[in-house]
Amino acid sequence: MMKYQSIPLAERLRPTSLDQYIGQEHLVGENAVLRRAIESGRIHSMIFWGPPGVGKTTLASIISKQVKRQFYVLSAVSSGVKEVREVIDKADVILYDQLPGEEILSSLPAKAEKIDVGKWGGHHTMPQEEIESLMVRLASAGKNVVRLKGGDPFVFGRGGEEMETLRAAGIPVEAVPGITSGIAVPESVGIPVTHRDFASSVTFITGHESEKEESAIDWAWLAQSPGTIVIYMGVKNIPQISTRLIENGMDSLTKVAVIENGFRENQRVTCTTLEELPAKAEEVGFKAPAIIVIGEVVSLYRG
Numbered sequence: 001m002m003k004y005q006s007i008p009l010a011e012r013l014r015p016t017s018l019d020q021y022i023g024q025e026h027l028v029g030e031n032a033v034l035r036r037a038i039e040s041g042r043i044h045s046m047i048f049w050g051p052p053g054v055g056k057t058t059l060a061s062i063i064s065k066q067v068k069r070q071f072y073v074l075s076a077v078s079s080g081v082k083e084v085r086e087v088i089d090k091a092d093v094i095l096y097d098q099l100p101g102e103e104i105l106s107s108l109p110a111k112a113e114k115i116d117v118g119k120w121g122g123h124h125t126m127p128q129e130e131i132e133s134l135m136v137r138l139a140s141a142g143k144n145v146v147r148l149k150g151g152d153p154f155v156f157g158r159g160g161e162e163m164e165t166l167r168a169a170g171i172p173v174e175a176v177p178g179i180t181s182g183i184a185v186p187e188s189v190g191i192p193v194t195h196r197d198f199a200s201s202v203t204f205i206t207g208h209e210s211e212k213e214e215s216a217i218d219w220a221w222l223a224q225s226p227g228t229i230v231i232y233m234g235v236k237n238i239p240q241i242s243t244r245l246i247e248n249g250m251d252s253l254t255k256v257a258v259i260e261n262g263f264r265e266n267q268r269v270t271c272t273t274l275e276e277l278p279a280k281a282e283e284v285g286f287k288a289p290a291i292i293v294i295g296e297v298v299s300l301y302r303g
Helices: 032-039 052-064 084-089 128-140 159-168 181-188 207-211 219-224 235-247 277-284 296-300
Strands: 093-096 113-116 145-148 202-206 228-232 255-260 268-273 290-294
Touching: 084 145, 093 128, 128 145, 128 159, 181 228, 181 255, 181 290, 202 207, 207 235, 219 235, 235 277, 235 290, 255 277, 255 296, 268 277, 290 296
Parallel strands: 093 113, 093 145, 202 228
Antiparallel strands: 228 290, 255 268, 255 290
């Protein structure tokens, strides 16, 4: 029997032979489907990229559909069966955000030109219009360009807008699906965004909307929704978010979790109530990047 373990984050972007893990006792998880697939020899090598739990679940799903390949890329950035490492290694230019993290960014190929176009806590390295213009200009010059983001590029990542711009310029573009932080980060600390006993629906919103007088969000509907609410980019506007939801009828004692720096060494989870959230923000000093989870599923957090 071949045994395996999750690979440390710093190694997850490098193709790794399973052979070096044969005989080691630390299994990723007691997953029967995964174990049988390894024992049968259907898996020869694996590449892990992203949270170990995400990798295990995705791989089990792939195996159950009897998809056979020599290598699997299992990723918080890419959940599909794709040679993401190969795509990155072929890049002439990589336009990156900060959210993938230093360990991933430090593993990018030395030959590629790397351009920081990230946005962090209200600081924009480059306006969005300039990012899109740069992408078109580089691709039009015949370069192979990778736009590297964290999470899923189409969930509050402006990937859809960038794709539209590239298509309008006649440039072929491929989007690599990802696992959005609004699901992966809560899951990593034991908070499911849906649960049969607590929430049969989940709503994802951007915290930026809370500061607009003419918000695209129906706060009255949201406050009455029985499901989970997951807020991206909401740290700066916590007082407005709390006020809007309570004023529109949400129970002030509704449970809230704020998860900062998901999957990183300095990850921090803070649980409170909707009413106490602004005061807790003052006390703790929440910093971006952070995911805010509102709803009874927060009660499942065990610390």
